[in-house]
Amino acid sequence: MKQILGILKTLNLSGLAGPVLIILILAMMVLPLPPLVLDAFFTFNIAMSIIVLLVGINTRHPLEFSAFPAVLLVTTLLRLSLNVASSRVILMEGHTGPDAAGKVIESFAHFLIGENVAIGIIVFIILTIINFMVITKGAGRIAEVSARFTLDAMPGKQMAIDADLNAGLIGEDEARKRRQMITEEANFFGAMDGASKFVRGDAMAGIMIIVINIVGGLIVGMAQHDLPAGEAARTYTLLTIGDGLVAQIPALIISTAAGIVVARVGTDKDLSEQFLGQLFANPQVLYITAAVIGLIGLIPNMPHIAFLTIAASLAALAWWQEKRGRETAQAELAGAGAGVLPGAPMPEQPAAEVSWNDVQSVDMLGLEVGYRLIPLVDRDQDGELLRRIRGIRKKIAQEVGFLVPPVHIRDNLEIRPNAYRILLKGVEIGNGDAYAGQFLAINPGQVDGEVPGTPTTDPTFGLPALWIAADRREEAQSLGYTVVDASTVVATHISNLLQTHAAELLGREEVQALIEHQAKESPKLIEDLVPKVVPVGTLQKVLQQLLVDGVGIRDFRTILETLADHVPVTQDIDELTSAVRTALSRAIVQQLFPGENELPLMTLDPQLEGILMQAVQSKAGGGLEPGLAENLLANAVRETEAVEAQGINPVLLTPPALRALIARFMRRALPQLRVISHNEIPDSKTIRIIAVIGGGKG
Template sequence: MKIRDYAVLVSVIMIVVMMVIPLPPLLLDLLIMINISLAITIILVAMNTKEALQFSIFPTLLLLTTLFRLGLNVSTTRSILTNQTGGQVIETFGSFVVGGSAIIGILVFLILVIIQFLVITKGSERVAEVAARFTLDSMPGKQMSIDADLGAGMISDQEAKKRREKVSQEADFYGAMDGASKFVKGDAIAGIIITIINIIGGLLIGVIVHGMAMGEAAQLFTLLSIGDGLVSQIPALLISTATGIVVTRAASDGNLGSDITKQLFAYPKMLYVVAGTLALIAFFTPINPLLVLPVAGVIAFGGYRMQSVLAVEEKEESEAAGGGQELEELKSPESVIDLLHVDAIEFEFGYGLIPIADKNQGGDLLDRVIMIRRQCAMELGVVVPVIRIRDNIQLQPNEYVIKIKGNKVAAGEIMLDHYLAMSPGIDDENVEGIETVEPAFGMPALWIREDMKEEAEMAGYAIVDPPSVVSTHLTEVIKRHAHELIGRQEVKALIDNVRETSPAVIEELIPHLLGIGEVQKVLMKLLKEKVSIRNLLVILETLADYASQTKDSDLLTEYVRQALSRQITLQYADQNGPLQVITAGASLEKKFADSVHRTEQGNYLSIDPESSQSIFQKISEQASQLQQAGVQPVLLTSPAIRMYMRQFVERFAPDLPVLSYNELEPEIEIQSVGVINISAGVVNVS
């Protein structure tokens, strides 16, 4: 047996012992305060219990509290009749609570007894009796329901056994409460009888034994008896109320000590309320605070300790239950559906990069992701889906991977205790570091220590901290793959947003001229060439103008690009100088126009391998020269073959913009740095 089991057994024995052995007034005061605290605890627990089995020990507890209260009555009666005192608590209730008037005390006591006996106790007794009858009548039906669920395979054998035990326990409880309610009724009757005995016995003893005057004896023993009755009946009233609340609870299989300690103190926070109540009694009544406050302190400390223990136990149980639940979910066939979900964007990193994502370690990656989504919305006009960020122990400690729809599209490696230094074009020998490649743009760079940072800045190096390297790389990957992130559902959301301000164009275009899928194809082609779709109203109006003429998404995209000419011009033009372009010559354009094959399934480009290789080489050479000069290379061609030129170029230079003359504003100044032509099967640049 555990210590708490012995404590309960000793407490029961001491209740019987105190009926026989006289107790000093100070100990009586302490026991009376414990009685009041116990009553408050019981009613609070009863009010917070959600189902019957959580407080199934209540019938037995009701018997013990009644026995304890009657034992106190016997001890206080002995003290009153023997020593003309019942302790400070009884004297306070007899004088302070009822104003020192014996008549008022008797009336208050009778009112409390009437409330308890005629209202609460009688009602609880009737409810318990009816509940017991209905519970016993419903037992066969509940048993049949359990057997039916078991036969249908809806529950397991263990679950069926548990439910049968619960039905049996509920029936036991209702039967027990039907009898236990008689304890409350008998307690009320006993309280009246004991009070009358105290008054009559006190008068006889005071006059005959102590030689007191009749009035003096009546005043003294009546107040003491009334105080004793109030001290006893107030906790009895609280427990009677708890009886009415808990009358539908069920019995338990646990032993008495375990059930009392587990169930009575199942709500440790309620002990703070009990301690606070006792503290108020100590401060606002003449009761000695040194008597009450220690009890309140012990109760509050006990509540704190039990709350701490319960928190640890609940955490362990939840972790164990969570693991078991996950295991069951993995075993169930329905769990396979969850495995089919693929996140639109994933950012996985090794354990060494956890500090950049952990706010507790100063990481701001989550905040940077929010800014990336805002930046993409402003620049591209798309709502980037939620970016799933998680660590991956399979990666190297300093490695990270970016996935689009479950597929790896980019990766990198950073050093958290270093800075990335990118050369201005002329390397400084004094700047030492670990050679690497900047992941977003593929530029050569160095990982330098923090003590080298100032010297590198003076040498003209661009210094970037590791979180900025990651966020820049993630931003560029999203921009490069934005066309893969916009599906029909995302397009519908964008169209619905335009519908709120411009419903006319939506009603004309969708679904009469084009479907959402056809609009999606156009938007995907624009995003693939890094053309922002933020001005969606212009795009939809252009589609509404030309959709009646053709449903070809390539042609519709060309019409939209021409409608966005000002936007495209500003995207590539340099405000401080002319737009430098590589121009497709007339012979090259004729070669492409002749190589277009038209079929019922669509048009496609077919150029012989030798010519393709030569054209690839010349365009790449021109583009590299412009890049080395720090200029964004642009390939300029006629509107008729622009889309075919783009299909040809994107295979080896996906980031090379291909523009047509109609996509540039007339006032823009254009400077051709090279014209690519074909003569006698040879590609040349002039």
């Protein structure tokens, strides 16, 4: 006995459950089963169908029940096996009476048929038609369309994941998880499309089995057992309809579960929560419905009690929903206004002396949101935007080289309900609108159709876009739109503005934190150079200038060592920045042209270059003639657009003496144009001139 128990422990019993069940199901088609065993299997079949239905109802996303196609196949095979086994018993032992195939079939037969065989047959046919023509066909069509749209939307979803990964909103593990989910979703709906054919085939097989059993029962009863025609027809019809009903009711339940699973739109709510939250949450709809039902109930000869009772119930529900909505809105306003409702008298408080505590410091970074965007930033509601902002700060720290200050978030009742404002030192640097629960479909310029939505503009890049409902997301992705949720819209806008204003975010405190962080790795370097050789103020200005030029300061050690060599010679920030850029040349070129040995560059016309050199070297500090400056800018814009149209990063190559001047001149009109000098080209790289910018009229 102990040896047997030891062997059982070594076996993976859960792994054997599937093969054993399939073998038993197939065995039922061949081996005769006694009525008692048939009762047990029919009961198990009904229980299994109810379990599948309840799991489908409580599933929030189709992938939570990813085993459903396989379950559909197994349960269909189980029903067919039971039909074969019961048909064998009915034809062999049906002459003995209504209980020949077990108590379950007999009970279902008497429950449905009673004393009228014709009514029983008609009701059974109606149930079969409902299952075959309505539920199964509809579920199969939904699965087919979902599979097609899921496959069409896969490229757009992959692009959205890559965009979030590149923006730092998600990590590599999260991106891998999302890609796997997309693949599983496509496989699921494809499998459901095929599995739905099993259910349709099962319904057809059920009808054919009934006809065969009735005809075969009449032949066997009358020819082999000498039963009268009437008694044979009644006995075998009773048994056959009971057998079909025992199999058809679980089939109807499983088909309903299949329809519920494939028809679900992925949300965080189950079916019951969606029904209650979307059907009965609008008081206006309930009031109108109550009025219509009440008017119908007043028509003569109508069942007044039923109609008026339902109308009164709907009106009462609408009143209760309206009252609860007002209480919720007042509670939100009270929370936003520090517990004081609008228009309510302020409580009297004793006057206190003014102190420094009354002076509020300005937040370095701030985000103000309208009250409808509060769920995006509320920790109690698991605000998605909070996690995204943490991801943005981490990404910028990795790319730029220092930790940006935290973003202080607050609600603002003075702005529009769906609006948000991004503040830098208390001054607005960006704003936009976002709609919680909706998605922004951005048109990248190559879409295959239109999708219903509210036209708008992407607040980050200025591209045409639409705010669309959540159920339109996959349709928009399949048409080529880039679809992002409201949290991603705000987070991307914040990320773009933080990178643009990185130099303003680098204050003395951040520079000191950089120095202390470097001191942990290179204590002797910091001790010898800062602030003995390199003043903190000079270091901050050079770092800010690098950030303005879009150069990261991750290689802090090289920056310090280069400044230590040049600070004793000059204190000019432009010259020190130029020296540091030369030292960081490989990193700068790698950032602009990753993995390329031949650098496609723009350059200045030699005649224009000579004029600019004279202006820079003039002791009087002579500036550019206005007409020349206007032509230079117009030509730069035209050439930059032409280079971008070729898919090339626009970079202008200038002499070292002109780099700072040209960069400042171009920065406002052409922020995407990067300016580098000849000294910043590594010896291992070659250059290829792709455009020449002149100073004459284009």
